[in-house]
Amino acid sequence: MEIKIRIGDSxxxxxxxxxxxxxxxxxxxxxxxxxxxxFIDLDSISDESDDPELEAVSLDSADxxxxxRHSTSHIMAHAVRELFPDAKMAIGxxxxxxxxxxxxxxxxxxxxxxxxxxxxxxxxxxxNNPFRRKILPKKEALRLFEEMDEKYKVEIINEIxxxxxxxxxxxxxVDLCRGPHIPSTGYVKAFKLLKVAGxxxxxxxxxxxxxxxxxxxxxxxxxxKRHLNFLEEVKKRDHRRLGKELDLFSINDNIGPGLILWHxxxxxxxxxxxxxxxNEHIRAxxxxxxxxxxxxxxxxxxxxxxxxxxxxMYSPMEIDGVDYEIKPMNCPFHIAVYNSSLKSxxxxxxxxxxxxxxxxxxxxxxxxxxxxVRGFTQDDAHIFCREDQIEEEILxxxxxxxxxxxxxxxxxxxxxxxxxxxxFVGSPGNWERSTNALKTSLEKKGLKYExxxxxxxxxxxxxDIKVKDSLGRRWQCSTIQVDFNNPEIFxxxxxxxxxxxxxxxxxxRALMGSxxxxxxxxxxxxxxxxxxxxxxxxxxxxxxxxRHIEFGLEVLKYLKKNDIKVEGSFDNEKIGYKIRQSAxxxxxxSVIIGDKEMDSGKVTVRKKNGENLAPVTKEELLDMLxxxxxxxK
RNA sequence: GCCGAGGUAGCUCAGCUGGUAGAGCAGCUGAUUCGUAAUCAGCAGGUCGGGAGUUCGAAUCUCCUCCUCGGCUCCA
Numbered sequence: 001m002e003i004k005i006r007i008g009d010s011x012x013x014x015x016x017x018x019x020x021x022x023x024x025x026x027x028x029x030x031x032x033x034x035x036x037x038x039f040i041d042l043d044s045i046s047d048e049s050d051d052p053e054l055e056a057v058s059l060d061s062a063d064x065x066x067x068x069r070h071s072t073s074h075i076m077a078h079a080v081r082e083l084f085p086d087a088k089m090a091i092g093x094x095x096x097x098x099x100x101x102x103x104x105x106x107x108x109x110x111x112x113x114x115x116x117x118x119x120x121x122x123x124x125x126x127x128n129n130p131f132r133r134k135i136l137p138k139k140e141a142l143r144l145f146e147e148m149d150e151k152y153k154v155e156i157i158n159e160i161x162x163x164x165x166x167x168x169x170x171x172x173x174v175d176l177c178r179g180p181h182i183p184s185t186g187y188v189k190a191f192k193l194l195k196v197a198g199x200x201x202x203x204x205x206x207x208x209x210x211x212x213x214x215x216x217x218x219x220x221x222x223x224x225k226r227h228l229n230f231l232e233e234v235k236k237r238d239h240r241r242l243g244k245e246l247d248l249f250s251i252n253d254n255i256g257p258g259l260i261l262w263h264x265x266x267x268x269x270x271x272x273x274x275x276x277x278x279n280e281h282i283r284a285x286x287x288x289x290x291x292x293x294x295x296x297x298x299x300x301x302x303x304x305x306x307x308x309x310x311x312x313m314y315s316p317m318e319i320d321g322v323d324y325e326i327k328p329m330n331c332p333f334h335i336a337v338y339n340s341s342l343k344s345x346x347x348x349x350x351x352x353x354x355x356x357x358x359x360x361x362x363x364x365x366x367x368x369x370x371x372x373v374r375g376f377t378q379d380d381a382h383i384f385c386r387e388d389q390i391e392e393e394i395l396x397x398x399x400x401x402x403x404x405x406x407x408x409x410x411x412x413x414x415x416x417x418x419x420x421x422x423x424f425v426g427s428p429g430n431w432e433r434s435t436n437a438l439k440t441s442l443e444k445k446g447l448k449y450e451x452x453x454x455x456x457x458x459x460x461x462x463x464d465i466k467v468k469d470s471l472g473r474r475w476q477c478s479t480i481q482v483d484f485n486n487p488e489i490f491x492x493x494x495x496x497x498x499x500x501x502x503x504x505x506x507x508x509r510a511l512m513g514s515x516x517x518x519x520x521x522x523x524x525x526x527x528x529x530x531x532x533x534x535x536x537x538x539x540x541x542x543x544x545x546x547r548h549i550e551f552g553l554e555v556l557k558y559l560k561k562n563d564i565k566v567e568g569s570f571d572n573e574k575i576g577y578k579i580r581q582s583a584x585x586x587x588x589x590s591v592i593i594g595d596k597e598m599d600s601g602k603v604t605v606r607k608k609n610g611e612n613l614a615p616v617t618k619e620e621l622l623d624m625l626x627x628x629x630x631x632x633k
Numbered sequence: 634g635c636c637g638a639g640g641u642a643g644c645u646c647a648g649c650u651g652g653u654a655g656a657g658c659a660g661c662u663g664a665u666u667c668g669u670a671a672u673c674a675g676c677a678g679g680u681c682g683g684g685a686g687u688u689c690g691a692a693u694c695u696c697c698u699c700c701u702c703g704g705c706u707c708c709a
Contacts, residue, residue: 108636108637108638109637110637110638111638195703195704196636196637196638196703196704197636197637197703197704197705198635198636198637198703198704198705199636199704199705200635200636200705200706203705203706204705204706205634205635205705205706209635209636209637209705210636210705211636211637212636212704212705214703214704240701240702244644245644251700251701253682253699253700253701257699257700257701312707312708358709360708360709362707362708363634363635363706363707364634364700365634365635365636365704365705365706366634366705366706366707366708367701368702371709372707372708372709373709376709378709464709475709476708476709477709479709510709512709513709514709516709517709518709542669544666544667544668545666545667545668546666547666548666572665572666573667573671573672574665574666574667574668574671574672575667575668575669576667576668576669576670576671576672577670577671577672578669578670579669579670580669580670580671581670581671582670583670584670590669592668592669594668595668596668604668604669606669610669610670612669
């Protein structure tokens, strides 16, 4: 027997089992990968001696970690089997950052159960049971799982096309599994069960609700700890928590779920965002629109929304015997503005932009703070252009999007191209043309992208951009959609050079997506500590004793008059207390005013991080603040 | 919508097996005038999410309902 094993860049030839083990240990391997890309278990190595070269899959690699987590989920299932013999096993894959396993069990798991399961798992890991692979003909496997009354496994086996299926056994616990697995349970060094949740069998609400246990596992305890710290940090930054703490927004039972109240500080941030947005759009040759919140139901029937988007729309309301509908999208209104007068080819492209508030029905269980709501404001725009202008317009929009996202501190993106969904309007030819236009622009720009098949909107394909926040999480905000269909439906046209009418193409686009959601992302991205230009209160004027209030007021009034968002902290409190308050409110700067400042006429400026700047006059302070605001950093 | 967990003062939370509510912070009042993350004292604040039921008696038990949270599904 002679086998070539590659670990990283070096290839070793090994003869016997002990040699193999040594090599594999050195590579921290949990499985092997064949040249075909197929993964196999370490101990099936002798069956593969004809394979020219095997690659050791290290636990440090993404594949290795996935195998490791998958095995951990099996160990969890084993533990559940022992503690809850009635539980039926469904599926237990590795997922991003961990794994889960679904069980059909009459009484749902409690947090105490999780602890018990964890302990049992530790026992199984200590036993260091080897994972043994068995191949069985389908019939035999079926019989086995029928005897065990594992109906989900039976269902899965029936859907497997091969004549044989693989099982894995570890410490007497047998499970249907494609594999591979780590060689033995003792390989697991760090895991934790995180939460229990209901999950439908196969994700369909027509099926039975199973109990899912989520867990995570890492190669070493230190990494697990790092991940748990990350989860803590995510919790600390939760925009719902910070929104309350910083008094930015609220949701009120008496008003309704998914409907946002922007409090003064949140509204101030929104105003800053909106001002920036409008100014930049005007600069980029967009025209700003305002349109109504409701329109006749007939309009939505014509646009296709009533047919294709109805499940997200609210019930119509009757006005003077005519049905009206609250808008879920802005496009028909922008089309109506376009259509209000004859357009010449010379005018194109025409770019209409609106911060348009729309209402969409979302099922109660999916609402989530600012991230998923029922009423939200889109930073919407519709570009009407000739077919020969599409590419350039899309290139412009891509540039503009990246500029705007950068301004908010998002430097990293993933781009997705979504193609025709199952339910769609328009001709397949139009879909193909518009998809190609998007593709060409991305390629011209040299932007990397992935294709999301079937994820387009019903009226056209789209480019989605996901940003990466300061914790490395990805959020989808921007979307760019080509639409050949609405112009046709609404008979949109322009007068061409030939004196005849032609149909323009529409591009729908949103950069931030929804202001509510974007705000939520920003809160978490900045952990509530907004950069100066966005901060709802930019500076707090803190006096030390009563005799300093007069000068404090002078500084406050001066800054306010010059458009600085300033707040006075003149209460009869100790300075330590006031600084603490200012820090809690994440106010970027504080001005300290005491005897020294009164004498010199200069103020002491304290930065959020505790650093004190050299004393400056109020004019110098204003200049400094304005420069930083201007930089938007 | 479905499964599970919750809803007690403005906020964060305590309140065991039923005997009609408690802390810290915030608020108010007073004292203190104190130079970089909490000065002290006092006061006030709740039909315990809402409704119905069981009971002599319900924050506590039962049912219904609304909302929130974790997921499933979907999306901006």
